[in-house]
Amino acid sequence: MTFGMGVLKGMIVTLKNFVTSYFCKRNEGGIFTIQYPEEREKTAENFRNFPFLVHDGSLEKIRCVACGICERECPTKCIHVEMATDAFGKPARKPAVFDIDYGLCMNCGMCEEVCPFDSIFMDHAFEVSAAERQVNLIRHKADLAKPNSYFQKERPTLAAIIDQKRKAADEKKKAATQPATPQEPK
Amino acid sequence: MQDLGASINMIFVTAKAWFLSLLGLFLPDWVIVLASIVVSGVVILCLGPVIMMYLTLLERKLIGRIQNRYGPNRVGIWGLLQPIADGIKMFTKEDIIPANADKIVHLLAPIVTVVPALMIFVVVPFGTQMTAVNLNIGLLYFIAVSSITILPIFMGSWASRNKYSLLGGMRTAAQMISYEIPMTLAVVPAIMMSQSLSTNTIVLSQAGSHGLNWFIFTPWGIVGFIVFFLCATAECNRPPFDLPEAESELVAGFHTEYSGMKFALFYMAEYMNAFTLCALAATLFLGGWQGPFLPSWVWFFGKTFILICVMIWFRGTFPRFRVDHLMAFAWKFLLPLTLINILITALCYFASPLVGWLLSLGILAVSFSILVKLNRTFVPEKRDYLFAD
Numbered sequence: 190m191t192f193g194m195g196v197l198k199g200m201i202v203t204l205k206n207f208v209t210s211y212f213c214k215r216n217e218g219g220i221f222t223i224q225y226p227e228e229r230e231k232t233a234e235n236f237r238n239f240p241f242l243v244h245d246g247s248l249e250k251i252r253c254v255a256c257g258i259c260e261r262e263c264p265t266k267c268i269h270v271e272m273a274t275d276a277f278g279k280p281a282r283k284p285a286v287f288d289i290d291y292g293l294c295m296n297c298g299m300c301e302e303v304c305p306f307d308s309i310f311m312d313h314a315f316e317v318s319a320a321e322r323q324v325n326l327i328r329h330k331a332d333l334a335k336p337n338s339y340f341q342k343e344r345p346t347l348a349a350i351i352d353q354k355r356k357a358a359d360e361k362k363k364a365a366t367q368p369a370t371p372q373e374p375k
Numbered sequence: 376m377q378d379l380g381a382s383i384n385m386i387f388v389t390a391k392a393w394f395l396s397l398l399g400l401f402l403p404d405w406v407i408v409l410a411s412i413v414v415s416g417v418v419i420l421c422l423g424p425v426i427m428m429y430l431t432l433l434e435r436k437l438i439g440r441i442q443n444r445y446g447p448n449r450v451g452i453w454g455l456l457q458p459i460a461d462g463i464k465m466f467t468k469e470d471i472i473p474a475n476a477d478k479i480v481h482l483l484a485p486i487v488t489v490v491p492a493l494m495i496f497v498v499v500p501f502g503t504q505m506t507a508v509n510l511n512i513g514l515l516y517f518i519a520v521s522s523i524t525i526l527p528i529f530m531g532s533w534a535s536r537n538k539y540s541l542l543g544g545m546r547t548a549a550q551m552i553s554y555e556i557p558m559t560l561a562v563v564p565a566i567m568m569s570q571s572l573s574t575n576t577i578v579l580s581q582a583g584s585h586g587l588n589w590f591i592f593t594p595w596g597i598v599g600f601i602v603f604f605l606c607a608t609a610e611c612n613r614p615p616f617d618l619p620e621a622e623s624e625l626v627a628g629f630h631t632e633y634s635g636m637k638f639a640l641f642y643m644a645e646y647m648n649a650f651t652l653c654a655l656a657a658t659l660f661l662g663g664w665q666g667p668f669l670p671s672w673v674w675f676f677g678k679t680f681i682l683i684c685v686m687i688w689f690r691g692t693f694p695r696f697r698v699d700h701l702m703a704f705a706w707k708f709l710l711p712l713t714l715i716n717i718l719i720t721a722l723c724y725f726a727s728p729l730v731g732w733l734l735s736l737g738i739l740a741v742s743f744s745i746l747v748k749l750n751r752t753f754v755p756e757k758r759d760y761l762f763a764d
Contacts, residue, residue: 196693203441203692210440222444 234344237298237311239291240268242334251334252308255284259300259309267293268300284330291317292326307351313343384670388504391415415507419496427646428458434687441691468635476632477534484531485633485640491523492647498574499654502664502672506575513574514566517655518559521610524648525551528619528629531641535632543628546698547619551610553705558606560713564595564720565659574655578663589662594735595720600660602709602716604682607652609705611645613686615693618701653682707750715742 213219223230244251255272273285300309319325341348391414399407432447432454439446447454472481498513500506510516525548532544566572568590569580581589590596609616620628630641657663657678664671719738723731
């Protein structure tokens with residue numbers, strides 16, 4: 190008399206799912222939906238989406254020196270950099286224009302890898318929808334530049350390594366410019 | 376206290392009588408008769424679509440929970456406005472008619488589907504004195520009208536000029552005609568015992584002392600109910616009997632070529648059929664609006680609601696039947712079972728309760744095991760291939 194028992198077994202399975210969906214947590218057989226705008230899944234630290242520029246305090250102290258390596262390396266050619274000039278018409282080692290077309294960027298992270306000045310990194314922001322591709326998705330220098338504190342918050346491990354490296358480099362530089370033992374005045 | 380209970384029980388009947396007496400103050404008698412018909416008609420015509428709308432929501436919610444997700448919960452609180460949003464979407468969609476379709480029949484089919492679905496509401500006993508028309512052949516009417524549903528579905532599938540539609544329509548015809556027979560035969564015991572075809576009388580004959588003398592508490596009632604409910608699920612093309620609109624095989628079956636409001640009408644008819652068939656199952660075997668303590672219409676809607684939930688539960692559980700299994704199930708299993716059930720009913724009618732129970736349980740067990748044995752599919756012995764590696 191096992192006829193029909195499989196049917197009942199199947200129905201008990203679905204009934205159990207129905208009941209546990211009300212009383213159990215996500216990983217214990219409950220509902221696993223994440224109600225997106227209100228709830229968010231925590232993004233992994235190394236999650237990378239769209240590049241941004243790091244500055245130390247203000248937009249004037251931007252780390253980028255407009256060398257243009259990222260511009261050249263970018264596979265989709267979505268980066269456009271122009272170097273600023275100072276009052277005498279000499280290159281100022283600062284970007285006058287730094288545009289990234291988010292509509293073109295494919296989040297490969299090449300720019301982050303090639304940047305020798307620890308200036309461009311991949312962000313966690315993924316909600317970049319816009320009504321006009323040609324207008325809203327081209328981000329300029331002011332939009333792209335974010336403080337170092339933001340970088341430390343979003344990707345703490347990488348930021349700590351970078352900060353250490355920069356500090357060490359700074360100290361080395363200081364040591365090189367200043368003589369090791371102060372010379373006595375003659 | 377008892378007065379209050381009685382007045383809540385009759386609240387809809389009293390409301391209608393009060394409305395008619397209000398009209399009677401300044402209208403002649405024959406208009407009042409017409410108004411009575413119009414009131415019942417309007418209530419039913421509103422009830423059908425509203426029930427359908429919220430059944431879709433209920434189904435999506437329950438299926439969602441079965442699959443460990445929330446159902447629709449964005450439009451309004453708990454998604455309660457979701458059916459209205461769906462309705463607006465359906466109304467504003469483009470109506471597409473295939474170039475080679477039979478345009479008149481294509482247009483007629485969805486309209487004709489809704490008509491029998493609404494007509495069945497007429498004989499459903501919603502509560503004490505709440506049957507819209509107390510036909511003395513109510514059950515026969517129900518069987519006759521519900522079998523019309525095949526026709527519009529086949530019309531729609533034929534007129535679409537689409538091979539998927541046509542296949543769906545063919546399957547519908549085969550399935551619905553096959554399942555009509557065990558369904559009708561499953562109803563026969565209830566008719567035999569209550570000695571009436573009127574739905575109202577059938578409910579009254581299940582009254583007992585506390586309104587608990589339901590037919591399902593008898594051996595023939597259980598069998599009849601299960602067979603009827605399975606056939607009802609097959610009749611309104613709900614999973615696991617949803618071969619006519621099997622989306623993984625036939626795109627959408629008979630309504631592949633329908634869009635917008637025409638599609639919505641097919642959908643509406645399907646859900647209203649599900650409701651009325653559950654309502655009839657409750658009426659015939661679960662005592663209709665009979666029950667202690669609560670008002671009659673609460674009992675009726677509660678029982679119907681539970682049966683609908685079971686249908687949705689089926690949908691969340693079972694995969695689709697194969698065509699030959701489906702037909703075999705109707706003809707080789709349900710049909711003989713219903714015939715045996717009729718025999719048992721006669722035994723129970725004439726024998727004393729205890730003897731009736733014992734005899735019928737014995738007959739049922741024996742015939743059930745024989746039917747199961749006969750229905751077992753032939754599996755040839757496993758062959759050993761001597762020279763194959």
